[in-house]
Amino acid sequence: MSSLSAPGFPEEHVRARARGGTAAVFPDPAGYGTRLYGPAPAAPADALDRARIVPPVFMPERLGKLIDLAREPEFSDVGLTTSVGGFTARLPLYLSAFGSTRAGSGDLAVHAARQAARLGIPMVIGENMVPVHGYRRAGDAVRSALSARIDAYLAEVPDGCGGIVVQQSTEDADSEVWNLLYSDPAFRPLLETGRLAFELKTGQGAKPGLGGMTVVDRAEAEQLARRFTVRDVFGEDSAHRLRCATPGTFTDEILRQQLRFMRNNFPKARTWVKFHPGRDVDRAARAAWAAGADAVTVDGAEGGTGWAPGVFLDQVGLPLAECLRRIGRPDGCLLATGGIWEGGRALRALALGARAVGLGRAALVAVDEDPDHGLERLAEALALELRLLVSALGKYATTALGPEDLWWPDGSFAAPAHPADDGTGHPAAVTTAPGEAARPAGGAV
Amino acid sequence: MDQHPAPGAPATPPPLGEHLRSPRLRAAMLVQQEALYAARAYLRGEGFTELLPPLVGPVTDPGGRGAKALDVDYYGHPYKLMTSAILYKQASLHGFPRLFYIAPNVRVEPEETAGTGRHLVEFHQIDVEIADASREDAQEIAAGLLTHVTEHVWTAVPGILTGLGRAETDFADVRAGKYDVHTHEEAVARLLAAGHPQNPDGEIDWAGERLLSLESDRAFFVNDYPKGSRGFYDREDPDNPGVLRNFDLIAPHGFGELVSGSEREADYATIVTRMRESGENPAKYAWYLKEARDGIPASAGFGMGLQRLVRFLTGLDALWQVSAYPKLPGVVAP
Numbered sequence: 001m002s003s004l005s006a007p008g009f010p011e012e013h014v015r016a017r018a019r020g021g022t023a024a025v026f027p028d029p030a031g032y033g034t035r036l037y038g039p040a041p042a043a044p045a046d047a048l049d050r051a052r053i054v055p056p057v058f059m060p061e062r063l064g065k066l067i068d069l070a071r072e073p074e075f076s077d078v079g080l081t082t083s084v085g086g087f088t089a090r091l092p093l094y095l096s097a098f099g100s101t102r103a104g105s106g107d108l109a110v111h112a113a114r115q116a117a118r119l120g121i122p123m124v125i126g127e128n129m130v131p132v133h134g135y136r137r138a139g140d141a142v143r144s145a146l147s148a149r150i151d152a153y154l155a156e157v158p159d160g161c162g163g164i165v166v167q168q169s170t171e172d173a174d175s176e177v178w179n180l181l182y183s184d185p186a187f188r189p190l191l192e193t194g195r196l197a198f199e200l201k202t203g204q205g206a207k208p209g210l211g212g213m214t215v216v217d218r219a220e221a222e223q224l225a226r227r228f229t230v231r232d233v234f235g236e237d238s239a240h241r242l243r244c245a246t247p248g249t250f251t252d253e254i255l256r257q258q259l260r261f262m263r264n265n266f267p268k269a270r271t272w273v274k275f276h277p278g279r280d281v282d283r284a285a286r287a288a289w290a291a292g293a294d295a296v297t298v299d300g301a302e303g304g305t306g307w308a309p310g311v312f313l314d315q316v317g318l319p320l321a322e323c324l325r326r327i328g329r330p331d332g333c334l335l336a337t338g339g340i341w342e343g344g345r346a347l348r349a350l351a352l353g354a355r356a357v358g359l360g361r362a363a364l365v366a367v368d369e370d371p372d373h374g375l376e377r378l379a380e381a382l383a384l385e386l387r388l389l390v391s392a393l394g395k396y397a398t399t400a401l402g403p404e405d406l407w408w409p410d411g412s413f414a415a416p417a418h419p420a421d422d423g424t425g426h427p428a429a430v431t432t433a434p435g436e437a438a439r440p441a442g443g444a445v
Numbered sequence: 446m447d448q449h450p451a452p453g454a455p456a457t458p459p460p461l462g463e464h465l466r467s468p469r470l471r472a473a474m475l476v477q478q479e480a481l482y483a484a485r486a487y488l489r490g491e492g493f494t495e496l497l498p499p500l501v502g503p504v505t506d507p508g509g510r511g512a513k514a515l516d517v518d519y520y521g522h523p524y525k526l527m528t529s530a531i532l533y534k535q536a537s538l539h540g541f542p543r544l545f546y547i548a549p550n551v552r553v554e555p556e557e558t559a560g561t562g563r564h565l566v567e568f569h570q571i572d573v574e575i576a577d578a579s580r581e582d583a584q585e586i587a588a589g590l591l592t593h594v595t596e597h598v599w600t601a602v603p604g605i606l607t608g609l610g611r612a613e614t615d616f617a618d619v620r621a622g623k624y625d626v627h628t629h630e631e632a633v634a635r636l637l638a639a640g641h642p643q644n645p646d647g648e649i650d651w652a653g654e655r656l657l658s659l660e661s662d663r664a665f666f667v668n669d670y671p672k673g674s675r676g677f678y679d680r681e682d683p684d685n686p687g688v689l690r691n692f693d694l695i696a697p698h699g700f701g702e703l704v705s706g707s708e709r710e711a712d713y714a715t716i717v718t719r720m721r722e723s724g725e726n727p728a729k730y731a732w733y734l735k736e737a738r739d740g741i742p743a744s745a746g747f748g749m750g751l752q753r754l755v756r757f758l759t760g761l762d763a764l765w766q767v768s769a770y771p772k773l774p775g776v777v778a779p
Contacts, residue, residue, distance in 0.1 A: 173724050248721075254721045260646050264647040267647075
């Protein structure tokens with residue numbers, strides 16, 4: 001029984017995986033022996049999905065693995081444990097931020113937190129949770145929405161992996177969210193095990209350049225009006241109001257100083273940064289790494305979950321593939337989000353330099369389908385596909401992937417003439433498409 | 446961070462009644478009384494006016510190093526108890542170009558500072574601000590204040606100080622007005638050379654500060670902290686971007702920081718930008734920014750920790766021993 005829908009997102013596929021797990025990776029076995037299989041007709045796809053994943057014939061890395069194992073390697077020999085923004089993650093995945101919308105901050109988020117913990121992957125908690133939903137104060141018996149997610153995560157996360165990442169936006173800064181958490185004794189175990197990070201959020205894929213937006217009723221609107229701008233955009237008679245947060249103002253220097261501020265004031269917490277798919281995302285990412293960010297997240301324009309104006313959803317921001325192309329070889333840990341739900345798209349993002357990919361809408365739909373195990377099954381299906389694909393490419397770790405593993409039919413994301421064989425597994429460079437003006441190094445377009 | 450108690454310091458105070466009856470506290474309070482008397486006399490003699498500071502406001506010093514402000518409900522508005530009245534000091538300069546407070550402050554310091562011997566949740570500052578002054582002007586007043594207070598206390602109650610184990614030689618340099626000066630960069634280099642992992646972009650951490658203080662026989666200034674390590678109101682050096690025109694005054698023999706101060710940023714647009722750089726929402730500071738837009742005088746100033754000063758004078762191990770009503774970070778006390 002579902003209460004959530006995600007138009008434009010492969011919701012039914014995600015629900016099938018949340019129910020069936022790894023079985024949903026394959027065709028229905030009932031048809032085995034009586035049905036001939038081939039590619040499905042091409043569906044509309046963004047640039048990332050248009051890339052074919054292209055295994056080579058000759059596989060020196062498989063030979064290396066064979067020598068190591070003294071037997072032929074199998075897909076199950078692919079290791080998926082990786083380092084994500086200073087945390088150990090058992091899969092190259094993390095749970096994306098949902099924020100303070102009704103869909104993103106209720107019970108579904110708590111179920112998602114619990115399952116992300118069991119999977120041993122990091123969880124990001126979005127902005128505006130404290131100004132909207134409050135925080136445990138002295139004498140309060142009820143824990144806040146934020147605390148509920150953290151408690152659920154901590155109750156299930158295995159030792160030695162995972163981590164919690166908490167965003168802070170402008171309005172959160174008024175509430176001193178990071179300060180509250182950093183000095184809350186409940187967080188001491190996380191700090192002592194190096195599993196707390198703070199994420200400076202500069203924007204989001206669904207609405208680049210805008211702050212968080214939620215729909216609230218009149219009573220809520222009055223309550224929130226002191227902390228947020230509340231607008232009457234749905235008509236005077238409507239029971240609904242639009243609550244807007246500010247996006248925050250960033251320049252090179254503001255970003256650099258805010259990161260320094262975070263590291264100076266919260267030295268035991270990791271420092272993450274999230275960017276919207278802006279045209280200068282490459283410059284921004286480099287500035288963040290240079291300032292010591294442990295992870296840089298790029299949320300492509302395909303990203304979602306949040307409430308956003310239609311014109312932004314349809315017309316604003318760079319697609320994830322273009323963000324990754326512009327960033328090229330990352331200087332540090334790069335994380336990518338935007339319409340990720342299965343192994344192929346995840347692998348393409350990893351091949352273009354991401355260390356891990358975030359699950360946002362997919363995670364919410366999966367826990368909506370099955371609050372107890374939906375996200376786990378979805379992630380297990382994705383992990384199986386990744387193992388199959390990575391081994392097919394003759395590699396055995398996701399960090400070994402590179403742009404040579406991808407091919408675009410229209411050539412728009414052509415891999416470099418000499419694929420990155422420098423041992424890093426990261427792209428040495430991604431060439432400019434034919435006919436596309438070469439960008440000056442480091443310059444924004 | 447230093448999580449070890451200062452040598453010889455009991456970790457926590459006894460029950461309050463017992464603490465208030467102790468002869469050691471009585472001695473410390475007599476020293477404090479003389480120190481306050483001398484501080485007021487010195488500053489008034491230098492042309493300063495004493496104001497009484499505000500206790501609550503819509504904003505306070507945003508602080509750092511994990512210290513939090515306490516919230517209070519002020520007719521339905523979320524107000525803060527002052528962690529420092531620095532913004533009010535700046536705003537007061539129009540009417541009072543040389544002013545000081547003996548200011549109570551509340552800072553909910555992180556629990557790991559309970560054992561430093563140098564942190565209390567409630568404490569007082571001798572808070573000084575000087576219009577049209579440079580860092581060097583402020584340092585001269587800070588040094589003069591310390592010299593004068595020390596001279597007075599040693600002269601007024603020598604028996605109490607010697608009874609607590611202090612000797613005349615402990616104060617010779619301070620009474621003679623001899624101070625060393627280092628830059629933050631030099632202090633970081635010394636700490637790194639000594640094997641202490643000091644972050645070059647940040648404040649000198651507690652342990653590092655203690656090391657520097659222990660190594661030194663003479664009080665010293667540390668100048669030029671990097672931008673990002675201190676509040677938005679510390680002025681950036683126009684000739685040396687990324688470096689602040691600020692300072693600390695560190696006592697010798699392990700007693701650590703007594704004073705933090707700086708030239709202040711008075712340019713409206715720069716203040717707003719610096720607020721953003723420290724992650725702040727300028728809207729919170731509406732009243733202060735209105736003053737800044739209308740024109741706040743350029744100034745320099747500092748805060749001298751009163752309990753830290755008394756601890757230095759008495760030679761006691763921990764700040765709680767020189768506070769009548771001590772509240773240690775993370776320790777719930779009456």
